[in-house]
Amino acid sequence: MKLDCIRVLMIIMLTTMIALTGSVLMAQQDKMILDSSNASQNKGRPAVTFFHNRHVEAGLDCKACHHLYQKGKNILDESQLVEGNPAIRCSQCHAAQLRLNVQQAFHSQCIGCHVTYQKEKKKTVPRYCGECHARK
Amino acid sequence: MYDLIEGPFLSLAFIIFVLGLLYQGSRFFQLTRKKEWIAPPLPGAEKRVKKSVGQFIIDGLASVKGTLWKTDPLMMIVTSAFHVCLILAPIFLLAHNVLLDQSWGIGLWSFPESFTDWLTIVVLICVAFFLMRRLFLARVRAITSFYDYFVLLIAAAPFLTGYLAYHQWFDYRTVMILHILTAELMLITVPFTKLGHMLFFFLYRFLIGSEYSFTRGSRTW
Numbered sequence: 001m002k003l004d005c006i007r008v009l010m011i012i013m014l015t016t017m018i019a020l021t022g023s024v025l026m027a028q029q030d031k032m033i034l035d036s037s038n039a040s041q042n043k044g045r046p047a048v049t050f051f052h053n054r055h056v057e058a059g060l061d062c063k064a065c066h067h068l069y070q071k072g073k074n075i076l077d078e079s080q081l082v083e084g085n086p087a088i089r090c091s092q093c094h095a096a097q098l099r100l101n102v103q104q105a106f107h108s109q110c111i112g113c114h115v116t117y118q119k120e121k122k123k124t125v126p127r128y129c130g131e132c133h134a135r136k
Numbered sequence: 137m138y139d140l141i142e143g144p145f146l147s148l149a150f151i152i153f154v155l156g157l158l159y160q161g162s163r164f165f166q167l168t169r170k171k172e173w174i175a176p177p178l179p180g181a182e183k184r185v186k187k188s189v190g191q192f193i194i195d196g197l198a199s200v201k202g203t204l205w206k207t208d209p210l211m212m213i214v215t216s217a218f219h220v221c222l223i224l225a226p227i228f229l230l231a232h233n234v235l236l237d238q239s240w241g242i243g244l245w246s247f248p249e250s251f252t253d254w255l256t257i258v259v260l261i262c263v264a265f266f267l268m269r270r271l272f273l274a275r276v277r278a279i280t281s282f283y284d285y286f287v288l289l290i291a292a293a294p295f296l297t298g299y300l301a302y303h304q305w306f307d308y309r310t311v312m313i314l315h316i317l318t319a320e321l322m323l324i325t326v327p328f329t330k331l332g333h334m335l336f337f338f339l340y341r342f343l344i345g346s347e348y349s350f351t352r353g354s355r356t357w
Contacts, residue, residue, distance in 0.1 A: 044230070044248055044249035044250055045230075045249065104237075107234065107238055108238065111238060118138070119139065127138065128301075128308065128309065128312045129231050129234075130301060130302075130304045130308050130312070131308060131309070134304065135303070135304045
């Protein structure tokens with residue numbers, strides 16, 4: 001009987017946590033290392049440390065970045081966005097031999113958004129090479 | 137601030153650079169337009185003496201005696217290394233080409249960054265050499281004014297700030313802004329200072345040279 005109580009309590013706590021944070025996706029690690037040195041010709045810049053939570057906290061929709069375009073429409077199913085799912089990795093589509101390879105894709109998406117964001121919101125976000133490709 | 141130095145300032149710098157060079161080039165040709173003679177009596181120009189390959193090489197080596205190779209070989213090596221690295225480094229720099237690709241969709245091939253880093257170091261060492269020469273060599277100091285130091289600084293500043301930016305020393309953002317500003321200053325000053333030898337070198341070296349050999353001097357210098 002006592003054990004059951006603890007179980008129920010734990011389930012309640014978990015549900016509350018998920019409810020409070022919005023989704024399971026938020027619970028993933030904040031710091032990610034984006035290292036495409038194998039995917040594209042790497043000529044020396046250090047890998048990028050990407051803070052996922054900061055982008056969620058900034059109020060960005062998942063599909064603002066994650067995408068699967070078909071006829072100009074983002075048809076990505078958000079339930080696919082779980083950690084470890086190989087199908088949602090950027091390099092899955094942005095292959096090294098393509099014009100829009102992983103390096104190009106990251107540059108366009110990150111810099112493109114940061115430049116407009118800074119213009120519109122008047123907030124300072126990384127925009128020069130070394131601010132993302134930071135040396136430790 | 138960023139929008140200003142990366143937007144209007146940059147365009148303005150490039151426009152001044154290109155128009156300035158066009159203006160100086162056209163002025164160069166306008167000032168020398170008056171013909172000195174129509175058929176200059178250059179002796180021996182009609183009769184080409186046929187040389188053997190060996191003689192050609194010997195003559196070529198002998199003519200080196202009249203150049204910096206003979207009078208100041210160290211300066212000749214340093215200045216050559218300086219100019220080669222100065223031109224190669226920014227053109228084949230990875231970060232420049234990535235930015236170019238981002239905005240125009242075209243980017244040149246780039247050197248690995250560790251290599252451009254060395255090119256930059258060579259440029260900076262050569263600048264230090266030129267500075268030392270101006271400061272400590274009596275015959276050079278005698279003809280050096282503030283203007284010469286200023287021009288040397290303009291040429292060196294984009295490379296110094298670029299080096300600092302690459303290694304992310306000091307405050308990165310400040311260094312980057314300085315890098316962009318100093319490069320813009322360099323573009324603007326090229327047509328109107330002695331940095332104009334970027335264009336005039338080719339005119340002096342090849343046009344004037346050919347005027348006195350192949351094309352038989354039809355301009356007034």
